[in-house]
Amino acid sequence: MPVAPPRRTLLLNASLEPLCVVSVHRAVVLVLTGKAMVLETDGRLLHSERTAVPVPLVMCLVRYVHVPHRRTVPPTRRTVLQRDEHRCAYCGGGADTVDHVQPRSRGGRHEWSNVVAACARCNHRKADRLLGELGWELAFIPRAPRGVAALFAATVRTDPSWSAYLVA
Template sequence: MLSTAAVGDAPTRTLLLNASHEPLCIVSVHRAVLLVMTGKAVVLEADGSLHSERLAMPLPVVLCLNRYVHVPVRRPVPPTRRTVLQRDGHRCAYCGGGADTVDHVHPRSRGGRHEWTNVVAACVRCNHRKADRFLHELGWELEFTPRAPRWSVAFGAAATRAEPSWSRYLVA
């Protein structure tokens, strides 16, 4: 039975990367230890150590598989309110304040589509001021070009907040 050196603040989840260093999933520490002990993965980042009677090993926070695992093409994440807010970091695309709504850059009432390249996070005030107008009608400009995330925003954003050491592996 392995025990952690600092049980109170020890991570309970481990980021698992493919051999190409692309994020695959989040696994439990128990599963991570099994992957390392069977030689299927190597520890890239650790936080503390695990000890048993005959073994001591680093507590895995980020693992990389030794062999590449083919992953079927994932369907793109749809631009929902939650996923758009996560992509934009809960910041208004117009004023930079806290965002709690979603706005269509090219208004739907004027032919705009509900897709990643046309949807941004916005605060209620800016969303109300913009209404169904184009940005050039108000003299506004976006500081970034909205785009679809490379992979699941729900997975990436939630994981980055929980484990800061994962952020360099989770580039959206």
């Protein structure tokens, strides 16, 4: 049974800084128009009547593109669990949910500095109380994740061949 080509390709700037993820179709168009070159491939080829193009997993632009600003990643359940490596901020066990350190019912905001990963047991025990009321302490100060890797981790499922290009 033939293996389907990947659906997404990591696109890097000419400086090898990650820019975005594009469809394989868009990636092939960029290669055929001379705007990008393939850096990583899985060895397979995409054939047309007159040409063959390697299946691009990672590619970079030929010319540098200035990017004026970086988007920030919102604190969703997936991104918070990923930041905290699926470990409960209170007991250190496996986390499956998120908790607001200062509960929203007490004026806490839904922002990176107030949201941590938590196991269901700790989340239920804490409920809408403050850490001081329970005598609990956080093992770390919650912060927004930094780097391009955080942006890609939050938005798409990454290919293993991308890891060398997504270092923070």
